[in-house]
Amino acid sequence: MKFNPFLEKPKKLEACIMSFKDLVQKPYNKFESSPYTRVRCILMNGTEYEAVWFSHQFHRHCDDNDLRRTLAMVRRNEQQQQKLISGLKPVDENLLETTIGYEQLAVDLTAFLAQHVKDKNVKDALDFALLEDFDHLYRYSNLLESDMNAKAENYVGDYTEITPGRPTIAHHRHPYDSVKKPIDNKTADPFTKCAVNIITAAEQQTMNYYMNLGGFYKTQKGRELYNEIGMVEEQHVSQYGSLIDPNPSWFEMCLMHEYIECYLYYSMMSDESDKNIKKVWEMLLEQEIAHLHASVENLRKYEKKEWQDVLSVGEFPELISFKSNTEYIRKILKTTVTNTADREGYIDINQLDDTDNFFKYQNKLFKNPEEERGHTTIQEHIDRFGEDYRFEIKPNPIKELQDRKNDNYNLGRIKSKK
Numbered sequence: 001m002k003f004n005p006f007l008e009k010p011k012k013l014e015a016c017i018m019s020f021k022d023l024v025q026k027p028y029n030k031f032e033s034s035p036y037t038r039v040r041c042i043l044m045n046g047t048e049y050e051a052v053w054f055s056h057q058f059h060r061h062c063d064d065n066d067l068r069r070t071l072a073m074v075r076r077n078e079q080q081q082q083k084l085i086s087g088l089k090p091v092d093e094n095l096l097e098t099t100i101g102y103e104q105l106a107v108d109l110t111a112f113l114a115q116h117v118k119d120k121n122v123k124d125a126l127d128f129a130l131l132e133d134f135d136h137l138y139r140y141s142n143l144l145e146s147d148m149n150a151k152a153e154n155y156v157g158d159y160t161e162i163t164p165g166r167p168t169i170a171h172h173r174h175p176y177d178s179v180k181k182p183i184d185n186k187t188a189d190p191f192t193k194c195a196v197n198i199i200t201a202a203e204q205q206t207m208n209y210y211m212n213l214g215g216f217y218k219t220q221k222g223r224e225l226y227n228e229i230g231m232v233e234e235q236h237v238s239q240y241g242s243l244i245d246p247n248p249s250w251f252e253m254c255l256m257h258e259y260i261e262c263y264l265y266y267s268m269m270s271d272e273s274d275k276n277i278k279k280v281w282e283m284l285l286e287q288e289i290a291h292l293h294a295s296v297e298n299l300r301k302y303e304k305k306e307w308q309d310v311l312s313v314g315e316f317p318e319l320i321s322f323k324s325n326t327e328y329i330r331k332i333l334k335t336t337v338t339n340t341a342d343r344e345g346y347i348d349i350n351q352l353d354d355t356d357n358f359f360k361y362q363n364k365l366f367k368n369p370e371e372e373r374g375h376t377t378i379q380e381h382i383d384r385f386g387e388d389y390r391f392e393i394k395p396n397p398i399k400e401l402q403d404r405k406n407d408n409y410n411l412g413r414i415k416s417k418k
Contacts, residue, residue, distance in 0.1 A: 002315040003266055004314040004315045005266075005292055006292070006307055008289045010294075011286060013073050013074065013290055013291075014073075016290050023083050023084045023087065025087065025276070027087065027090040027091070028041065028088060028277055029090065030093045033273075033277075034274065035159060036159070036271070036322040038098075039105040039109075040268045040271070040322070043205075044085050044264065047198075047201050049205055051075075052078050052079055052082060055254075058250050059075070061250060062250065064302075070294060070298060073294075074291045074294055074295075081284055081287065088277065088280070094148075095216065097144075097155060099209075100137070100140060101155065102209060104155075104156050106136070107137055107325070109199065109202055109322070110126050110129060110130045110133060111126075111130055111328050112322070112325065113126050113198070113199060114126035114130060116195075117191060117195050119188065119189075121180065121181055122192055122243055124345075125180055125240065125243060127332050127336060128239075128336070129239065130165075131166040131337060132165065132232060135168050136232070137152070137156075137160070138378075139168055139374050140152070140229075141389055142381040142388055143221075145381065145389045146381050147218070147219060147222065151389070151391075158324075159322075160324065160326075161392055161393060163396045163401070164396060164398075164401040165333060165337070166338075166339075166411070167374065167375075167407075167411055167412055168228065168372075168374030168375075169372045169375060170340070171232040172361065172362060172366075174357035174360070174361040176357060177340075177357070178235045178238035179238065179343070181243075181344050182243055185247070185310075190312070193311075194263055196243040196244050197260050198260060200244060203233060204237050207237050210230035210233055213226075214226025221373065221377065225374065228373050239341070248310070249303060251295070251298055251302055252299065254295045255295040255311075257295075258288060258294075262288045262289055262316075263316050263319075265281050267321065271322060326393060333396075333397055333398060337398050337401075337412060338416075340352070342358075349412060349415060350415050350416050354415075370409065375407050378407035382407070386405070
């Protein structure tokens, strides 16, 4: 059944404010709840983070205090929502365990969006970064077994494979190659509009998590791995953020933010298997509908526009749902593992000129590539256990990545000698 949040009767903004007791909800169980419950919590935490910081920027770029008071009211509630969702993580789930969830989110959300988005430019960006987050999951999973003697398969269920993707060392590219062509909101379909904003917020949350918490990891090698992968996440946020149409007004962007939050909460509610968490999504959806209607009033009051001027239709597009994407990821891995970014596009590394910025940038970062932390994390695991950690349904589709006793740090980084 189609759902249009613009047609719902909203509650008053003041009625959305929660007590501190309301902010304490029952956390999920890290082993009994579905791994995708953890993933949904991470996604919505990042969505609320994005909402809060967008509102702060809007607040700082206007001089009408009546408007700023409305923004402040909505923002305070968004902050409460973020604190509530953050508290759904159980106290016995540590930094690295949560990290496995972050990378599972990145993998399966990206794969879902890539399979459903119609814009080729957006799909190419999703497919490209997919193989990198997929490899990050593999690197962190090996760290998990090395440092905690725990297997990541117990955290991802049997939904997401753990095997090498495009090697992490090959992810580091010149900043110029992270800037892509933005969509045009006037012609883009609703799903595409939602997709570019959702993936940007999700990757931004991952970037922030690694930026802020990587330095608290208990070992130096772990800190270095968080530093390296955190830099890749910065590239991903730049790439995805450049896909967003930069031309809408602050009021139009605000409405789009609130619409996407409604869309996501409705999707999470429809997809959730944990009964307690499902009730949380239902409650927060009701609050977001109030936020959306406040943004409609602001758009009407300050710009004399209606919500139809921003979205051609109000009904939600196909809902976000989490499921295994193993075969799709294997297909993308098999066909694009040696791709790299090239300004607005993507290219097989073997087609790059030897003087390309990719090689110059790589040479600045890695004087001794064999010491790159993504590689040594795997090599140290091999030295200790005799082979790397994997959770595969069958051998890796790339021959160069099938050896479990030697980590390949040249694929996608060094041109083939063929």
